[in-house]
Amino acid sequence: MAEEKKLFKVTIDNITIEVEAGTSILNAARMIGGDVAPPAMCYYSKLKGSGGKCRTCLVEVAAGSTADPRPMPKLVASCRTNVMDGMVVKNITSERVIDARNGVVEFLLINHPLDCPICDQAGECHLQDLSYDHGKEGTRYEFNRRTFQKHDLGPYIQLHMTRCILCYRCVFTADQLTNKRVHGILDRGDHAEIATYIEKSLDNDFIGNVIDVCPVGALTDRTFRFKNRVWFLKPVDAHRDCPKCSGKVTLWNRGDEVYRVTARKDQWGEVEDWICNECRFEKKQTSDWVIEGPTKISRQSVISQGHYVGIKKPKETVVEVMDGRKPRLLMDIHDVSEVNKPNVDLSKIAGPAHSEDFK
C-alpha cells in the first residue's frame, strides 16, 4: 500500500487549499491561480536553487502555522518559503505586500529601459506585465542609467545587458543544463553584469534555453530578433524526432514561414521541456516538423490581441486636423536602427514585412 502523503492546509488571500508538505507558498498559490499567485521574475520551477533574488514574490505570513500561529515579522520570498500546516498568507490582500512590490518594481525599472516598443521581448516580457500590475506611471529616478554595448554571445545569442535584471536564471540554466558554464555574474551591486569575462561564445547544445528563461529582453535569439513581432506570429505546437531533446516545441509562424522555434511554455511562462540548439536554431522549415495544432494562448496575452471580430477602427483624424496635409516623417528608421537592410524601405512594403523582403 502506497504511503499516504502528508497534506498541509494553507490559506492564501482567504482561500484555503490543501497541499503536500514541502510545497512552497508560491506553488501553493499557483495551485489556486489567478491574482493569488505572486509574480516571479527569478524563480523558475525547473531550475534548482532559483528564486529569492528579485523579491517580487514577497508575501506576508500572517500566521506561521497552527502549532505556532505567530506572524512572521518580515515579508518572505514565497518561492523559497515552504508552507506549514495552518499557515495564513496574505498576498494581494496585504497592503505591506503591495507597497513592497511597488518598491521592487521601481527598483527593477531603474536600470531597465522602458523601451518596450522596440524591445524584442515586447509582448512576452514578464517585467512589462509586472510593471503594468504594480508599477507607477512615472519614475522618481533622475540619474543616468547604466549603459552597455550589445554583446554577441556566439552565433545564436545576443546579450542586451541594459535590460538584464540579474535574475540569475540563465546562470542556473547553464549550470544545470550544460556541461560547462562559460558565463556568469561579474562585479557586485548595481554594477554587476552578466558576462563571459573575455568575449567567449555560448555554444553548448542546450545553451539556447537561456533565451527562453530570460524574463526580460536581455538574452535574445539572433536568428529571430527583430525579424518580426510576436503578435504578428501564430504559435503552433509541433514535434520532431530529435536524438538530443524531446523535440516538443512551439513554432512561431507567419503564413507558412517559421520565424522562431521555442520550447513550449506553461501558464507561468516556464518551459515544459528543454530543447536543443538544433531544434531551436536550425530547423526553421515547416517540413522539419510534425504540426500538432495551434498553441493554447491565454486570452489576456498580447499574442491573442488584434484578432478581434467585428472590430471598429477609430476614425483617422490626423489628416483632418492638419488641413489635409499628411504627417511629416521626421525620422528614417535606417538612421537609427540596423534592423533592416538600408536599401529596403519599410513603408513601401505592402502589408507586414516578410523575410522574403530582406533577401
Next chain:
Amino acid sequence: MGRKLLLEKAHVEGIRTYDVYRREGGYASVEKAFKNMSPDQVTEEVKKSGLRGRGGAGFPTGMKWSFLAKPEGVPRYLVCNADESEPGTFKDRYLMEFIPHLLIEGLIVSSYALGSNRTYIYIRGEYAWIVDILEQAIAEANANGWLGKNILGTGFDCQIYVQRGAGAYICGEETALIESLEGKRGNPRIKPPFPAVKGVWDCPTVVNNVETLAAVVPIINLGGEEYAKIGVGKSTGTKLISACGNINKPGVYEIDMTISVEEFIYSDEYCGGIPKGKRLKACIPGGSSVPILPTNLLLKTAKGDTRMMNYESLADGGFATGTMMGSGGFIVFDEDQCVVRHTLTLARFYRHESCGQCSPCREGTGWMEKILKNIEYGKGKMSDIDLLWDIQRKIEGNTICPLGDAAAWPVAAAIRHFRDEFEWHVLNPVESQSRNFGLAHYADPRPVPVA
C-alpha cells in the same frame, strides 16, 4: 576600573607567543573542559553565561549552539567569523593581533562542545599580517598537543585552518561567508535552511564572531554563572568596544556593560572626552550599520533614564529614540561634523559592498547614494529628503540578507534625527560646503566651552 576578561593579559610582554601565554594561565579552559566536562556540559556553561554573539546581532550563543543539527555520520563545522569589515569596528583585529592564543583556545573548547573536527577561521583578506600571527599560534598549539589527533587523550581530533577572504564586506554575513569558504562567490544564501542545519558543504555549521569565541575561555574558566554575574540584565560579561571619531583616546576598550555612555565618552579611562573641548553632536554606538543618535538621546533615553553601554539600554525605545549595541564600533561626532556628509560616506560604502543579488539592495543602495551626493554637493531638492526616506523604507526588511537593513538604517536615523540639517543643505547649498553651519543638536549636559 572595569573588569577585564579578554584583554587582561593583552599587554603582557610576549603574550603573542605560546610560552608566555601558557605561563600566564593560557589553555586552562581546554584542560578543564576536556578533562572534566562533556561537550554538552560546555554548551550548558555557555548557555548559563548568557553570552550574546559579539558580531552585531547579539543572539544568545548557547542557544545558537543548541540549534546545531547532529545527524549521524555527518561532519559538523565551527567557523570563526573574522571578516571584520564594518566601518568603525576594529575590535577583533586587536584581539587577534595581540592575544591570538586566546582565540585559538576559545576555538578548541568551542570545537569540542560542537563536535567540530575541522574548524575554520575566515579572516578578512586585508588583515594579511594577522593571518601570519594566527598561523604561528596554530602551529604552536599543534606542537604543544592542543590541536591534532586525540587531544589530551580524549579521543577528540581537531584542526584549525585559516582562510583569507578576498575583501568583500558581505562575506561577514554568515551564509555569504560559507559560500566564500566553499570557494564560491560570496553571495548570501536564502534562509532557511539555516547554517545550523545546512552550512559548510551542506553540513551543520556554527558561525561565531572572534570575540564570542574568545569569550568562551573566561566562561569555562570562571563558570557560566560567575560570568553571568558580570554586566547587567541580559548583557552579561564584558564587551570590546572599538572607539573612534572625535575623541581624545581612540582605541579598543573592554567594558563590563555597567557604565553609562556619558562615562564611556568622557572618562579618562576610556575615550577621554572630545578634542579641543568641543561639544558632542552625535554618535553611532555599534558600527556604521546601526542608527546614529543625537546627543540628547545618546546620553539619556527618551524616558529620561541614563543611557548605558549595554544591549538593552542602547536599544531602549526602538529605532525611534534608540539604537543598537551592534558590533561595538563606537563612532563619535563633535559639533563640527556634518551628518549629511557622513551619511553619504556610509551610503557609498553600502552601495559598493552590496552583492547585487536582490533588487532592493542592488538598486536601492546606489539610488540613495546618488541622492545623498546631490544633497551634499548643493544640488538637492526638498523632495529628495522624502524620497530618501521612502527608498530606505522599501529596502529595509525586503532583502535576502541584513545588508539591506544595514544600508537603510543609517539613512533613516540621519533623516529622523537630523532632518533640519538635510533641509539646511538644500536651502544653503553654498554655505553647507563650508562645514561651519552651526546647527544645534547638543543638549549636552556639559557647559559650552569658552573659546
